[in-house]
Amino acid sequence: MDMRLPPHGGAKLSVVDMHTGGEPLRIIVSGYPEVKGHTLLSKRRYARQHLDHLRRALMLEPRGHYDMYGALVVASELPDAHLGVLFMHNEGYSTMCGHAVIALGRFAVDYGLVKEPRSPETPVNIHCPCGLVRAFVEYADGKTGAVRFLSVPAFVFATDVTVAVEGFGNVTVDISYGGAFYAIVDARRFGLDVSESRTRDLVDAATAVTKAVKLQVKLRHPLSDDLAFLYGTILTDGKEEFSSDATANVCVFAEAQVDRSPTGSGVTARVALQYRRGQIQLKQSRTFRSGATGSQFTGKAVEETTCGDFKAVVVEVAGAAFYTGASCFVQETEDRLKDGFVLK
Ligand SMILES: O=C(O)[C@H]1NCC[C@@H]1O
Numbered sequence: 001m002d003m004r005l006p007p008h009g010g011a012k013l014s015v016v017d018m019h020t021g022g023e024p025l026r027i028i029v030s031g032y033p034e035v036k037g038h039t040l041l042s043k044r045r046y047a048r049q050h051l052d053h054l055r056r057a058l059m060l061e062p063r064g065h066y067d068m069y070g071a072l073v074v075a076s077e078l079p080d081a082h083l084g085v086l087f088m089h090n091e092g093y094s095t096m097c098g099h100a101v102i103a104l105g106r107f108a109v110d111y112g113l114v115k116e117p118r119s120p121e122t123p124v125n126i127h128c129p130c131g132l133v134r135a136f137v138e139y140a141d142g143k144t145g146a147v148r149f150l151s152v153p154a155f156v157f158a159t160d161v162t163v164a165v166e167g168f169g170n171v172t173v174d175i176s177y178g179g180a181f182y183a184i185v186d187a188r189r190f191g192l193d194v195s196e197s198r199t200r201d202l203v204d205a206a207t208a209v210t211k212a213v214k215l216q217v218k219l220r221h222p223l224s225d226d227l228a229f230l231y232g233t234i235l236t237d238g239k240e241e242f243s244s245d246a247t248a249n250v251c252v253f254a255e256a257q258v259d260r261s262p263t264g265s266g267v268t269a270r271v272a273l274q275y276r277r278g279q280i281q282l283k284q285s286r287t288f289r290s291g292a293t294g295s296q297f298t299g300k301a302v303e304e305t306t307c308g309d310f311k312a313v314v315v316e317v318a319g320a321a322f323y324t325g326a327s328c329f330v331q332e333t334e335d336r337l338k339d340g341f342v343l344k
Contacts (some may be wrong), residue, residue, distance in 0.1 A: 010332040013058060016107065020099035020321040021295030022262030025057060027107055031329075036338050037072050040084050041226045043074055044093050044129050047086055053339045055088045060340030061129045063329050067088055073113075075096040076127035082114050084127040091255035091344065095129040095227050096179025096241075098149065098264010098297070105135035105147040105323035106129040113221050117144075128152075130179035132229060146320045151265070153305045153312035154178045154272035157219060171209060174231075175217065177307075178268025178315065180231035182251070183213045187235035187291075194237050194250045194291030199258060202291070206233040206252035222308020232257075237291070241274075242280045246287035246296060260295070260320070262288040267299040268315040275301045275313050282313075295319075 013031030017024065032054060037043035047055070059068045072178050078085030085104060087094040108124045109117050121136040122144075131152035138145030157175040165171045168190060173183040187194045190205040210233045220229035232253030239247040241296070249270070251263035259266070267288045274280040285300040297319040305312050331338040 003257045004275075005328060005330050006331060010330045010338075013054070013329045013331075014327070015058065015329065016111075016326045017324045018022070018107065018321050019260075019324055019331070020102045020262045020319055021290055021297065021317075022293035023102050023259055024067070024069050024179055024263035024324075025321070026064065027104065028058065029068060029070045031241045032072060035072070035086070039077050040074070040129055041224060042088070044086055044226070047072070048093055055093075056340035057331055057338065058225070058329065058340070059088055059090055060342050062337065063340065064073070066342060066344070069097070069098070069100065069213040069262070071104060073150055075111050076149060076317065078127050078132055081127035081132060083249060087128065089254040090257045090330045093129070094180055094231060094254070096151070096265040097128070097132075098151070098266075098268065098317050099259070099261040099319070099321070100166065101126055101133050101135055101149050101264060102147040102319045105130045105137040105149065106144040109137050109139060109144045119125075119140055128179065131223075138297060144163045146318060148316055148318035149264070150302065151315050152179050153307040153315065154268045154315050155310035155312040156176055156273050156276045157181060158217070159276070160219060161213075163209070163210045163216045165212040166204065173211070174208060174273055175213065175219070175230075176269035176273040177221070178265040178272060180265050181219050182230065182231060182266055182269045183233045184273060185209060185235060186238035187250070188238055190235075190276075192235065194235050194248045199292065202235055202250050203252050203258060205257050206235050206250070207256045209233040221322040222281065222310065231265075233292075234263065234270065234339050235291075240277065242274070242284055242286065246289040248289040248291045250291040258288060262290045262295065262297040264297060264317045265320070267317050269298050271299045271301050272313050
């Protein structure tokens, strides 16, 4: 059967779908108008102000779902970057996304965004809103494989911050930055287990923490105010001391969205925190497991550095992504629900 759409008109958007450790990534390859702005951060602001109907159409139902994640490839102003990217989710636009970087690394090589692939690894420089992220894509016999990336400098913003959390009383959290800011707290504080508890209970606890931190703690990023917001809360199994066993976590970000993967930017933030506490040494690799799906990333601190006035580390995260399909979506003018909707 001919799979083309009927010639009834309407705006068309083409995507390539992948997943990394179970977390979806919808890469938008055509159909978007020009995203204006001289810098990636100004393009992010432009997309939020002028093109948000397209994010909703592609992330939400009926084309997406509550936990869909997307990436729009755009031009970067950085001479070293092979591509720039804007990340999107159920509520808006994030500043960093490790699972997306892993998928985009493969995508960039497979779709010719990098001109001369090299074995055993092809470098792919991806300009994310938080800065330049250097990915390395396994490449052999014309095939792409696993991906590792060196993220932007990661730093601990504050440790042992006590906030009043609705329904849970006073809760002490750490706040760490891995391209996005996270509150990090042991799930056992809420009587929960990140691998065994019901997702709904984990989401409720994490969302209450996020709400409290947003209201009670003022974040600051030395490079840009656009980066200074709390992206979500990571509930952990509390196994912070270095071990060859995996440590599990669940990340609840944006509008109560649940990451199926171990969260690349979350792993980065957790490694920065563990390094700061002396629980992990430079170049010591740890395995991080998603409490949601059991999928794994590895993470290690590779170098000390700074980010403005913060002591920071460069963290390397590694994982694997897979293709799931390619689609051409249409928005028919008469469709009342063409711009997407959410059903909670
Ligand atoms: O892997 C990550 O970093 C992302 N996954 C969804 C939420 C984060 O942006």
